[in-house]
Amino acid sequence: MTKRYDIVALGELNIDLILNDIQGFPEIGKEIIADHCTMTLGSSTAIFAANASSLGTKVAFLGLVGTDDFGDFIERSLRERGVDTGLLLRTSEHNSGITVCMSYAQDRANVTFPGSMNFLGYEQVKDLDFSCAKHVHISSVFLQEQLKRDIVPILKHIRQGGATISMDTQWDPAEKWDLPWDEVLPLLDVFMPNAQELEALTGEADLEKAIATVAGKVKTLVVKNGSKGSIMVSGGSRRAVPALLNPEPVDCIGAGDSFNAGFVAAFVKGCPLPDCQDNGNLTGAISTTAAGGTGAFSSPEAIEAAAKRFRK
Ligand SMILES: Nc1ncnc2c1ncn2[C@@H]1O[C@H](COP(=O)(O)OP(=O)(O)OP(=O)(O)O)[C@@H](O)[C@H]1O
Numbered sequence: 001m002t003k004r005y006d007i008v009a010l011g012e013l014n015i016d017l018i019l020n021d022i023q024g025f026p027e028i029g030k031e032i033i034a035d036h037c038t039m040t041l042g043s044s045t046a047i048f049a050a051n052a053s054s055l056g057t058k059v060a061f062l063g064l065v066g067t068d069d070f071g072d073f074i075e076r077s078l079r080e081r082g083v084d085t086g087l088l089l090r091t092s093e094h095n096s097g098i099t100v101c102m103s104y105a106q107d108r109a110n111v112t113f114p115g116s117m118n119f120l121g122y123e124q125v126k127d128l129d130f131s132c133a134k135h136v137h138i139s140s141v142f143l144q145e146q147l148k149r150d151i152v153p154i155l156k157h158i159r160q161g162g163a164t165i166s167m168d169t170q171w172d173p174a175e176k177w178d179l180p181w182d183e184v185l186p187l188l189d190v191f192m193p194n195a196q197e198l199e200a201l202t203g204e205a206d207l208e209k210a211i212a213t214v215a216g217k218v219k220t221l222v223v224k225n226g227s228k229g230s231i232m233v234s235g236g237s238r239r240a241v242p243a244l245l246n247p248e249p250v251d252c253i254g255a256g257d258s259f260n261a262g263f264v265a266a267f268v269k270g271c272p273l274p275d276c277q278d279n280g281n282l283t284g285a286i287s288t289t290a291a292g293g294t295g296a297f298s299s300p301e302a303i304e305a306a307a308k309r310f311r312k
């Protein structure tokens with residue numbers, strides 16, 4: 001049966017307001033000037049959705065934003081990236097989330113207002129029949145309070161619709177890593193944290209021990225490990241693939257989300273798991289060739305040109 005969507009991306013949405021070339025550091029009671037300011041679509045799940053769409057899959061976003069101007073901006077930005085907004089939820093009860101990012105040469109100082117991001121839960125998704133999608137990808141669960149609380153009923157509800165599920169936790173800012181893992185992991189098809197996240201959530205400082213703790217509990221575990229590549233464990237077999245190393249990355253923003261996009265785009269086509277992993281490694285590497293999380297995925301031609309650099 002043809003599904004309406006290949007992928008539903010379920011997760012957080014926010015605005016990034018980035019201030020550059022700031023003349024000094026902020027101080028209470030004073031005012032300083034930034035010479036550049038950009039407003040862009042933020043959020044790791046949005047990078048995933050945009051890049052999966054650029055890779056040719058039909059992606060819809062299931063997220064919650066305000067009925068405010070920021071919500072309008074987010075909706076428009078998703079559409080511009082080819083992401084279907086038919087499942088996007090709007091609320092007048094909460095304002096859309098925003099991160100104000102003060103960017104300095106050495107690092108960034110961020111202030112985030114999560115807003116509506118904290119209010120997407122089971123109540124909001126229970127009436128959606130997930131048989132509309134082949135696959136659901138969930139990300140940044142620790143940035144979304146209600147999603148975290150309701151994760152088990154949400155996963156069960158998605159499974160009832162017959163969709164497969166992947167999850168990338170991203171980092172837990174509270175560093176509690178408090179999900180009911182024994183219930184969550186068996187409900188996933190693909191669990192895709194990065195190495196630091198897997199170590200933190202298992203409490204194992206050694207990556208191999210962390211992998212061993214989780215691998216038997218989930219169908220497929222994919223661990224992203226930056227410039228070292230990725231490790232996949234599925235059905236008892238382990239496959240480590242070195243990165244298609246970019247020795248001079250422009251930046252590594254969104255490399256993990258781009259990896260997820262490549263992996264899942266192949267997965268929904270029914271490709272064998274090793275091919276999904278190889279495609280993830282390739283799209284992770286492609287992501288490092290341009291600024292930001294979506295810069296390298298602006299068109300099929302741009303993706304192909306970047307991919308050529310990494311093909312043997
Ligand atoms: N310098 C690099 N050259 C080539 N590929 C890279 C490089 N850095 C990362 N990658 C690829 O991108 C993938 C994901 O990177 P990483 O492990 O940093 O994810 P992450 O920490 O989840 O990132 P994110 O910040 O997007 O959440 C890696 O598994 C690898 O395949």
Ligand SMILES: [Mg+2]
Nearest residue numbers: 170194256257
């Ligand atoms: Mg990540």
